[in-house]
Amino acid sequence: MLAGCGDNGNGSSQPSGVSNSSQNIQGAENKKEKTNAEKFLEYAIKAADLRNFTETGDFAGIGITLQDLYKKDIVNPYTGGTSLTVMNRTSSMMKDQHLSRTRLFSVDCVIIDDYMTQLKKINTDEVVYCVNPESKGMVFAFWLIDGVYIYEVDENGQKINEIKHFFEKEE
Numbered sequence: 001m002l003a004g005c006g007d008n009g010n011g012s013s014q015p016s017g018v019s020n021s022s023q024n025i026q027g028a029e030n031k032k033e034k035t036n037a038e039k040f041l042e043y044a045i046k047a048a049d050l051r052n053f054t055e056t057g058d059f060a061g062i063g064i065t066l067q068d069l070y071k072k073d074i075v076n077p078y079t080g081g082t083s084l085t086v087m088n089r090t091s092s093m094m095k096d097q098h099l100s101r102t103r104l105f106s107v108d109c110v111i112i113d114d115y116m117t118q119l120k121k122i123n124t125d126e127v128v129y130c131v132n133p134e135s136k137g138m139v140f141a142f143w144l145i146d147g148v149y150i151y152e153v154d155e156n157g158q159k160i161n162e163i164k165h166f167f168e169k170e171e
Helices: 036-050 059-069 101-105
Strands: 085-088 109-113 139-143 147-153 159-166
Touching: 036 059, 036 139, 036 147, 036 159, 059 085
Parallel strands: 085 109, 109 139
Antiparallel strands: 139 147, 147 159
16 A cells, blocks of 8 residues: 555645645736646646556556656746656665655656555545655655546645546546
């Protein structure tokens, strides 16, 4: 199952769609700026469509396609970073119970694939991923069999702007 630790299992009670972004709003004043999680969801949906994910289950292809599509428009509001790192959930990326990539590459978006877990069967209130203190502002995306679970990490290490998106098989 997904790794749980960090804030003693207490997730944020803040509803999805609430933005704490410090980015400038462009366009009409009445137009709501998308959160980083919402921006990432757009990439996820496009990558799933391009890879025909519901039919192929092509997790590796999703990672490559996301990197090809990404335009560095998800900006960490605390660091200004725009990097995207795609990885699977292997021990090679973990070191001493910490996500080592955050120290090496100032990660701002992470894909953690899990081809055995169904989004519809997990309680996302219990999903907390261990992050380093410098990881505030990151976007986490857990790519699962039937969907993607996305959230951002605020300045206190809490989950905000949570999104659950289910992929539907075409009949």
